[in-house]
Amino acid sequence: MANRARIVAAARRAFDAAGPLVSLDAIAREAGVGPGTVHRHFPTKAALVDAVLGAAVADIVADAGAQRGSDEPVEALLSFLEELVVSGAAAHDLADRLGAGGDVGPAVAQPLAELKEELRALLERAQRAGGVRTDLDEGALAAVVAAGHAAYVHPTGGRLAARVVLDGLRVRPS
């Protein structure tokens, strides 16, 4: 693995284990490289955080791609959205606590664009299969996904509450 990828992987593990305030030195140790090497690839901590978020989104994109061929497109879409909401909550939390806020660096923008594409493909398949509502525009759909996130992070919410919210996207029996 190249040093850059090794550092990003180490940073993901370190953020998970020790929280977002873990030092760059500790990340360098975890990656088995010197601090100078980390600094050369990531001049600021913000750049490293961007790379970590980008890698997390890239993983989600890969998951979505794997769902494309599913012969249960409705389940594939809803399971994917559930994972998106859960892992999105983790990424959101990390970005928030590190002050990245709404700013998305170039290392995140590209996988995010790919994610949008994958999501559109999954949605269209599920709609063509007749199992998912077709009367929501992109904005309303984004609001429902955000609501799934809200249900997941709610003090008395969690994965089941998020799934219930997303299940609202199913076509109702007439």
Place this chain on the structure above:
Amino acid sequence: MANRARIVAAARRAFDAAGPLVSLDAIAREAGVGPGTVHRHFPTKAALVDAVLGAAVADIVADAGAQRGSDEPVEALLSFLEELVVSGAAAHDLADRLGAGGDVGPAVAQPLAELKEELRALLERAQRAGGVRTDLDEGALAAVVAAGHAAYVHPTGGRLAARVVLDGLRVRPS
């Protein structure tokens, strides 16, 4: 109408029309009473805001009571929750902008307790009718309702997005 009720009704209209920063003098004029009368009934603006929120919740309770006898208990529950989420968003906004925050005064606590009772009754009827999931505890249900609120107030959300979220409470066809 007694002065107290007249002032609360005038304050509701004034908050709706002119926003939460409307003066107590303007509310007194709208109510057709003197400023001293307003002050006697509501020594602080917070007390008046509480009374306004309490009146709004009492209206919702009355709506819920009217739904109890519906012969379509699932629709009754979901329509009621939709109104709750929409009017709750307005009340939340008012409370927030006025700094009432999470504090709930005695004028709100009583109608809120009644609302909880009405909600439980509507939920039980809808569940007995077989149309609404029974696998959510009170906390998960609260998270879904909060998510409906989140969908309603989302920048690209609204009433349809909120309704989709609440529709997730329906029992799925097997």
